[in-house]
Amino acid sequence: MISLVYLELYKIFKKWRTYISFAAVIGFGLILQIVMVYEGDHYLEMITNGLENMFVLSGNFFNGYMVAYMILGALIVHVPFLVTLVTGDMFAGEATGGTYRLLLIRPVSRLKISTAKFIAGFIYTCAIIIALIAISLGLGLILFGRGELLIPYQGITVFAKNDILWRFACSYGYAIIAMMTVASLSMLFSTMVENSIGPIAGTMAVIIVFIILSSIDIGVLRSIRPYLFTTYTMKYQLFFANEIDFTEIWKSIAILVTHITVFTGSALFIIVKKDILS
Amino acid sequence: MEKVIEITGLTKKYRQLTAVNNLTLNVYKGDVFGFLGPNGAGKSTTIRMLLSLIKPTSGSVKLFGSELQTHREAVLRRVGAIVEKPDFYGYLTAYANLEIFGKLAGADVSRKHILETLELVGLDKRYNSKVKTFSHGMKQRLGIAQTLLHDPELIILDEPTTGLDPQGMKDVRDLILYLSKERNKTVFLSSHILHEVELIANRMIIINKGSTIIEGSVSELLNASKVRVTIEVNDIETASAIIKKSEFAASLEAITQNCLQLFLERSAIAQVNKLLVTGGVQVFSLIPANSLEEYFLKLTEGVAA
Secondary structure, X not given: OHHHHHHHHHHHOOOHHHHHHHHHXXXXXHHHHHHHHHHHHHHHHHHOOOHHHHOOOOOOOOOHHHXXXXXXXXXXXXXXXXHHHHHXXXXXXXXXXXXXXXXXXXXXXXXXXXXXXXXXXXXXXXXHHHHHHHHHHHHHHHXXXXXXXXXXXXXXXXXXXXXXXXXXXXXXXXXXXXXXHHHHHHHHHHHHOOOOHHHHHHHHHHHHHHHHHHHOOOHHHHHHHHHOOHHHHOHHHHHHOOOOOHHXXXXXXXXXXXXXXXXXXXXXXXXXXXXXXX | OOEEEEEEEEEEEEOOEEXXXXXXXXXXXOOEEEEEOOOOOOHHHHHHHHOOOOOOOEEEEEEOOEEOOOOHHHHHOOEEEEOOOOOOOOOOEHHHXXXXXXXXXXXXXXXXXXXXXXXXXXXXHXXXXXXXXXXXXXXXXXXXXXXXXXXXOEEEEEOOOOOOOHHHHHHHHHHHHHHHHOOOOEEEEEEOOHHHHHHHOOEXXXXXXXXXXXXXXXXXXXXXXXXXXXXXXXXXXXXXXXXXXXXXXXXXXXXXXXXXXXXXXXXXXXXXXXXXXXXXXXXXEEEEXXXXXXXXXXXXXXXXX
16 A cells, blocks of 8 residues: 555656645745845734724734634634645546556556555645645745734734644644545545546535535524534634633534545445546 | 456446447457547547546446456556646656656656656657657657657557657657567557558557447458558559459449459459459559558448448
């Protein structure tokens, strides 16, 4: 299985489209970092607007943690598209290119080949988030140093500098699970069609529709909200609450993992059963 | 003799369409087996079922005596195949493609072995070129290289000369004969090019609309079939008079300025020649039409009608 995963990763990282995602994450991250170099003080004033009249704010609030938090929030909503750009192509790309036929007549079970593709897709998803960590937290700390983190979430919360890193670690871990849900959905769609545009567009359409449905706070829509995975994708913010609601976090993780399992299981079932006509 | 492929009652239905209908055939060790049929006859569907890409509606496929469905991995280890056009990862080099598909087949993927295999199909100098820069003919040859990499006992080739120029077609035919004679491979060759099968296969089956029309050794089928023969003579009037008075009168189809055209059993060609020569007619040439093609068209037209 390790060699199968290696072969899939080799194919992923030999495609130029893979580097679009990394270029986008790193490019946007760099732009935001540069903007922070020049506009950081202004940004801090904006989020602490009015607080100076009520509190005495002392300490280094404009620092790498604040920049990393800001970039995480700005980029995480775009990461699903970057993830599906590659994962949506995992199966459909083989059908489009005609390589399904050569691949699936090897003396390796379809289940193993498909599982290796899923694992490689998840590793790629992790790599995107790691790039996001490097460009937001890594570069942020290098450029702006450490300090207290002031969060404008559920009011204003300030975390001491030795109480921050683990929160970022947990948030990034949660973001990986959330993006794996997106990846598994796009790979499920990828098993159903023979061109990679469909899974990419389909996954984005599902995410956009679900987000819209989640944001409309009325009757029936409110009752279906708990069943939409998009309700849970942004819950990484829970780690930046003053009192962390671990029950809610574990529930959210369980729901996302259930989605991953269902999407992955369905995709594997489809691949194992389908006639290869491409 | 050991059966390498044993297909029994194989059927594939897509809703109303029956792509393959109750097909039965056997391929023996050492055969170069021609799998003939016009476009849309069900050849590729059969090959896909042979390689477990498609599940049959009914019937069974045995390779090397084992059921494909239950021993898939063990039997596919002994098979190399091209299904329809050989598509590869265009963004990778020929070498990298062979390395990937070779690893999946459990082949020796050492640099030496890959380059040797590429040399066999004449692509060793392009090993480091991306496949997207290859012509169709080069992809066909790379396709054959990937079938050989893990040294399989059975090679399944689906229309391997399609899109090749005459030299390319000859090269592929020579390669198939080399693999059969020098390396003892069993070859299952699907084609709609009858001349190709006539040249290299020892046994064949003709299918149309998913059903078997005829199966047997190529030589038997050729000998059993009638041939359209054009005979060029010095004296057309005497020659036509001799034929009209003979037992071959019914075989005479046309008379031109200096040629007779007869539709004969292959074994009768020499008798006609002897008859004309003993009657004082000089025979300049005696040209049979592509016999298998005639035969094939007759059979498939018959089914179509």
